[in-house]
Amino acid sequence: MSTRKLIGPFKQIIPMSGLSLKGAISDSQLNIIQDGGIVVDGGKIKVIGNFVEMVKNSVDAEIQELKGNHTCLPGLIDSHTHICFGGSRARDYAMRNGGKSYLEIAKAGGGIWDTVTQTRKASKEALIKRTTKLANRHLKNGVTTIEVKSGYGLSVDEELKMLQAIKETNAVVSADLISTCLAAHMLPKDYDGTHEQYLAEISGKLFPILKEEGLANRIDAFVEESAFSAEQITPYFEKAKEMGFDITVHADQFSTSGSQVAIDFDAVSADHLEASTPKEVKLIANSSVIATALPGASIGLGCDFTPARKILNAGGTLAIASDHNPGSAPMGDLLTQASILGTFEKLSNAEVLAGITFRAAAALNLKDRGQLAEGYTADFIGFHTNNYQEILYNQGNFKPCMVWKNGELVFDKHKH
DSSP: OOOOEEEEEEEEEOOOOSOOSSSOOOGGGOOOEEEEEEEEETTEEEEEEEHHHHHHHOTTSEEEEOOSOOEEEEOEEEOOOOOOOOSOOHHHHHHHHTTOOHHHHHHTTOSHHHHHHHHHHSOHHHHHHHHHHHHHHHHHTTEEEEEEEOOSSOSHHHHHHHHHHHHHHHTTSSSEEEEEEEEESSOOTTOOSOHHHHHHHIIIIIHHHHHHHTOOSEEEEEBSTTSBOHHHHHHHHHHHHHTTOEEEEEESSSSSSHHHHHHHTTOSEEEEOTTOOHHHHHHHHTSSOEEEEOHHHHHHHTOOOOOHHHHHHTTOOEEEOOOOOSSSOOOOOHHHHHHHHHHHHTOOHHHHHHHTTHHHHHHTTOOSOSSOOTTSBOOEEEESOSOTHHHHHTTTOSOOSEEEETTEEEEEGGGO
């Protein structure tokens, strides 16, 4: 029995195909397929074309006909989140908005260390429960692939607990979770040793287990004055590269040095970049490193946005991710944040959509998703409109009504 399905008609399909990975994109470059349909087989896209013509020619496909006007986009990709954690940082948020500094909040028992403490107290089952809940929330908002970082364990055993929780959650949710090891988030307060000793212990003991158990193929580090310096992180990343891990860097959030580290280690992406100056922008744009803007952190902390317009104008690749985390980016709504970034940074609709689809896929080194084309994973989302411009115009208030993962309808607003 054939698994072929023809899904449609969509008033507009925006496949996000045939666009450049680097540099600015104008809306006029978008390919818009009017009154289209998508043929899916075995979880992959087979054909995209005119629905009526395809109905005539797809005699062996089951036709799943949609009622009303819909616009279709590739499933969204959130390439930077921290949705596996324990506790809440609502007190931090209130204190920050009340004028307290990062240092004052940390002294009062807040900050990253507060989440580390809460995450260590949480059982693996509790972490799975929360990560499942948040992953499902992202899915309903159209996000079909979600990167999830560890980094709130900060010891070999606790990082393993987090990464095992992420792996086990991936087995029970419809979205794909891509795990990243962020054991180099900060020096744990209870670690009796230097930054260098901690990093050597993690890379020596944890990295081999990650490979052995298939827990993560990505290594991240926070390169910042409050975390790890460029010099301290160098042997750590050298070890990661040697073992075949992809590198990504929390770079240039408050001070600049992380972006150069990302370039030196040929990282897949450098994320944050709010503090990047024209010098860093030029360096990143001239490299293969993907710049990932995290507007959720700018909104959460009340600080500048990533210089997204400058990065694109300089010829760089811009991905946009939510940074969904309990401290600096609690909102976790990718579409809303991307829309807001577009307003402040004057990004075209095409640039915003590229940043949360195929350019975000590239930031995760995924070559099978992020656009709608033959052979790609059949991840796509439908919005109740006949004009794709309505999606970003509503600044995140307009959500998808249907979400397909691997060609299967996994969320239908009409039935919820």
